[in-house]
Amino acid sequence: MLLLIALAHAHMYLSGHEAGFRGYALDGDASDRLVAGVQILLVDGRALPMFAALFGYGLVQLANRQLATGRSWPQVRKVLRRRNLWLLAFGFCHALLLFFGDILGAYGLVGLMLVGFVRREDRAVLRAAAVGLVSHVVVLVGFGLLTVSAPKGDTPAALADPIEATVMRLIGWSGMTPTYFAVSVAPAFLFGIWAARRRVLEDPASHRNLLSRVAATGLGLAVVGGAPLMLIDTRIWMPSDTIAISMYTLHSVTGIAGGLAYAAIVGLLADRIGRGHPGPVVRALAACGQWSLTCYLLQSVIFVAVFAPYTGGLGAHVGDAAASGIAVMTWLTTVVLAALSAPGGRRGPAEAALRRLTYGRR
Known part of the structure; x- marks a missing residue:
């Protein structure tokens, strides 16, 4: 998840180029266009819903652990709301200091608004997800119109x-x-709630057929739905604005299926790995997952240090391919840091701060 997020964000720090719908340079060389095409197809708009589904899944786990201690639902709901409010505050600070494309605030806001669905019946959860999909389409069309009509300029980064x-x-x-x-x-957040009630990722062996279907169908939809925008943003196809906005919308909607597919693939891999003895690579990835909030914020710290004009200034001198290479190196750095720091269950500094703010000293 964090690797995909790093790849999706790094090119947003570049400047000096006219960009397409997903922020990739329209005048890049062959390597830049190749990287942009692959990421539009497999990364952009796919990592965000994957993160959202896992966030919704985790919220149910948090609620279940609190309920297991004997707390009432109103008490648990208060804790969850406090945690999401602090997550929103983390997002504000992240945007203030580092990155305009922060997503922590969105998860905190959605958690505040939809926390009640942790206890609602499945029908209500799925109905709300359907309404969310329709709202998502409306918002995408609006942002697509802004993209084609607004004057092109550099990002705040x-x-x-x-x-x-x-x-x-x-x-x-x-x-x-x-x-x-x-x-x-x-929508992905609500699908995550639905999956968590069935312990789909905690017991992948019992849900292998479901995970396999979600992985195959979701990934297929993401690739097919993302292909037209990939052709548009790499200048292979230059249709009218109306068609381009429609393809941008299709790309993002099918990205939800792609994000759920990635979560399912990880569940299948975890089931297979769990039958043996995890090696150092798997342990390092698990440590990075336990430090996910800290590692996410560290990505932005590194990107600002490397790309911003008032620090390293590299954003004005490299293309999308180089930015993605730096993204991979950044992710690897956070994995190694987490692996070296997390043994014994030690929490990352951001995780420890969020926990302290949510639960207090106790």
């Missing part, structure tokens, strides 16, 4: 003045979080 960049990041975050990101993640 590429502004040379750090104060101006901070202001623009907050403006972008405050507008994008409730209107675009929150609506985008809500």
Whole structure:
């Protein structure tokens, strides 16, 4: 998940190029277009719903652990709301200091708004997910119209003045979080709640058929639905604006299926690995997962240090392919850091802070 997020975010720090719907340079060389095409097909709009589904799944786990201690649902709901409120605050600080495309705020906001569905019946959860999908389409069309009509300019990450960049990041975050990101993640979040009730990822062996179907169908839909936009953003196909916006919408909607497919694939892999003895690579990945909030924030710290014009300044001198290479190296760095720091169950600093703020000293 964190590798996909790093790949999806790194190119957003680049500047000096006219960009397509997904933020990739339209004038890149062959290697840049190849990388952009692969990521549009398999990464962009796929990592976000995967993260959202796992977030919804985890919220149910948190609630179940609290309920198991004897707390009532109103008490548990209060804890979950407090945690999501602090997650929203983390997102604000992330946007203030580092990255306009923060997604923590969206998850915190969705968690605050939809926490009641942890206890609602399946029919209500799936009905809300369907409403969320329709809302998602409406929002996508609106943002597609803005993309084709707005003047092209650099992202806040590429502004040379750090104060101006901070202001623009907050403006972008405050507008994008409730209107675009929150609506985008809500359907996958609700599907995650539905899956958690059945312990699909905790007991993958009993749900292998379901996971296999979700993996195959979801990945197929994501590839087929993403192919037209891949052709558009790599300038292989240049249709009218109406068709382009439709393909942008199709790309994002089928990305929800792709995100669920990736979660299912990981569940299948975990089932297979769990039958043996996990090696150092698997243990390192597990440590990175336990430090996921810290590692996510560290990605932005590294990207700002490397790409921003008021720090490393590399964002004005490299293309999409190089940015993705840096993203992979950044992810590997966080995996190694987590592997070296997490033995014994030690929490990452961001995880420890969120837990302390949520539960207090006890």
